[in-house]
Amino acid sequence: MKRYHPALVALHWITMLLLFAALLGGSLNMAPMSNSDPQKLEMLRLHMIIGNVILALMVLRLVVRLRSEHPPSANMDNRLQNKAASLVHIGLYLFVFLMIASGWGTALAADLPAILFGGSGAVLPEDFYEFAPRLVHRIVFILLSLLIVLHIVAALYHQFVQKDHLLGRMWFGKRKG
Numbered sequence: 135m136k137r138y139h140p141a142l143v144a145l146h147w148i149t150m151l152l153l154f155a156a157l158l159g160g161s162l163n164m165a166p167m168s169n170s171d172p173q174k175l176e177m178l179r180l181h182m183i184i185g186n187v188i189l190a191l192m193v194l195r196l197v198v199r200l201r202s203e204h205p206p207s208a209n210m211d212n213r214l215q216n217k218a219a220s221l222v223h224i225g226l227y228l229f230v231f232l233m234i235a236s237g238w239g240t241a242l243a244a245d246l247p248a249i250l251f252g253g254s255g256a257v258l259p260e261d262f263y264e265f266a267p268r269l270v271h272r273i274v275f276i277l278l279s280l281l282i283v284l285h286i287v288a289a290l291y292h293q294f295v296q297k298d299h300l301l302g303r304m305w306f307g308k309r310k311g
């Protein structure tokens with residue numbers, strides 16, 4: 135088995151794009167914006183929609199990952215590196231799910247579903263940090279970002295320093311042989 139299942143490959147790259155949109159849009163555009171800014175509601179609505187699409191894709195991805203065959207570990211003879219890689223992969227799943235859970239925690243505490251989608255007409259709280267899950271969302275955001283950087287550096291190291299064509303494992307093509 136030379137590559138991951140094509141469905142997992144597609145899901146890997148689509149969720150990556152959505153995650154970048156949520157991470158960059160959330161931290162650079164949405165969080166610094168005051169809750170009294172009229173544009174904030176639109177931002178939060180879009181952020182919640184993207185977050186929930188990510189949730190659906192991550193569940194699908196987990197199911198495909200658990201049910202499909204995948205290639206053997208990339209470092210056949212380095213057990214420590216194999217262990218580190220699989221821990222990083224598990225961590226990526228875990229932190230994405232924690233990001234979604236803490237996002238939902240904040241949203242429910244602030245009654246956002248009713249405000250953003252139910253037309254309740256209530257105003258946003260002055261600052262989401264009055265709710266504990268908001269702090270969790272920030273901490274997990276930092277940890278997830280670090281893990282993603284580590285993952286990308288490792289993938290590029292394999293590809294361009296070790297020259298073992300690791301990226302091909304996460305791309306489409308013949309899987310057997």
Ligand code: HEM
Nearest residue numbers: 156157160161164165185233234237238240241262272275
């Ligand atoms: C994997 C999915 C998600 C990612 C990557 C993500 C990312 C982010 C980031 C980077 C921030 C800004 C953090 C900061 O600078 O402190 C943020 C804020 C926030 N997110 Fe998410 N988020 C996700 C899912 C969700 C979901 C599902 C919800 C709600 C149902 C949500 C609700 C919020 C709220 C309410 C804020 C606070 C905005 C503010 O402080 O003004 N997030 N998110």
Ligand code: HEM
Nearest residue numbers: 150153154199208223226227282286289290300301303304
């Ligand atoms: C939001 C960003 C990303 C996340 C959350 C992520 C997550 C993951 C996860 C969890 C796996 C293990 C396979 C699976 O269970 O699905 C994986 C594999 C892989 N990823 Fe990413 N990834 C991201 C971005 C990237 C980027 C930008 C690259 C390329 C530079 C990349 C290259 C790879 C490669 C080559 C593999 C296969 C590794 C192997 O065969 O051991 N990923 N990724």
